[in-house]
Amino acid sequence: QSALTQPASVSGSPGQSITISCTGTSSDVGYYDHVSWFQQHPGRAPKLLIYDVTKRPSRVSNRFSGSKSGNTASLTISGLQAEDEADYYCSSYARSDTYVFGPGTKVSVL
Amino acid sequence: EVQLVESGGGLVKPGGSLRLSCAVSASTLTDGFTFTDAWMSWARQAPGKGLEWVGRIKSKTDGGTTYYAAPVKGRFTISRDDSKNMLYLQMNSLKTEDTAVYYCTTDPATDWGQGTLVTVSS
Numbered sequence: 001q002s003a004l005t006q007p008a009s010v011s012g013s014p015g016q017s018i019t020i021s022c023t024g025t026s027s028d029v030g031y032y033d034h035v036s037w038f039q040q041h042p043g044r045a046p047k048l049l050i051y052d053v054t055k056r057p058s059r060v061s062n063r064f065s066g067s068k069s070g071n072t073a074s075l076t077i078s079g080l081q082a083e084d085e086a087d088y089y090c091s092s093y094a095r096s097d098t099y100v101f102g103p104g105t106k107v108s109v110l
Numbered sequence: 111e112v113q114l115v116e117s118g119g120g121l122v123k124p125g126g127s128l129r130l131s132c133a134v135s136a137s138t139l140t141d142g143f144t145f146t147d148a149w150m151s152w153a154r155q156a157p158g159k160g161l162e163w164v165g166r167i168k169s170k171t172d173g174g175t176t177y178y179a180a181p182v183k184g185r186f187t188i189s190r191d192d193s194k195n196m197l198y199l200q201m202n203s204l205k206t207e208d209t210a211v212y213y214c215t216t217d218p219a220t221d222w223g224q225g226t227l228v229t230v231s232s
Binding site: 026036038040046047048051052057059077087089091096097098099100101102103106 | 111125134144151161162163168175177178179213218220221222223224225
């Protein structure tokens with residue numbers, strides 16, 4: 001059972017914006033600014049989208065953005081595109097030098 | 111971009127052992143990545159399930175300390191050979207629930223390998 005919680009699925013129409021939440025506790029998401037977001041297409045390795053809550057690797061589209069409030073982090077995808085249909089996972093640094101992942105959110109583009 | 115290539119996966123019986131390897135390389139244009147200074151991690155994904163963090167190892171200059179997720183602590187060991195740019199995951203006392211694709215990643219997980227499948231079954 002994941003220490004973080006995410007919605008099982010989120011959907012949106014092309015061009016819309018959607019937000020995926022990631023809720024943890026005061027021992028992980030709420031305490032550390034080390035939340036990451038990953039995108040995974042079927043049969044492929046995960047790809048880092050966001051790290052340290054809001055930072056985006058240079059090769060990642062600026063349509064992806066991250067934020068955090070209290071024990072909940074969020075990933076927003078703006079200008080939704082068909083290629084964004086994938087599974088999305090959050091991850092947080094936790095106590096004792098460990099990491100925890102969320103259970104994943106399936107994004108569907110209608 | 112850092113390239114990571116895992117190997118060593120396969121079919122093993124419950125209670126058995128397996129050692130995974132991860133070869134790490136980087137183009138000369140990669141921003142200052144040197145394996146010797148890198149912290150590295152392993153993650154896994156059971157068939158049809160989500161991602162699970164397995165463990166991490168710090169660079170030797172930072173102490174080379176290892177950390178593990180509770181389900182694998184005491185059974186799995188992460189090590190590194192900086193002279194060969196290699197990362198390892200020694201897995202002992204394997205259980206059926208360890209069946210998964212195992213990924214080698216940089217730490218933070220900017221780069222991932224393609225994964226290697228480990229199947230624990232009698």
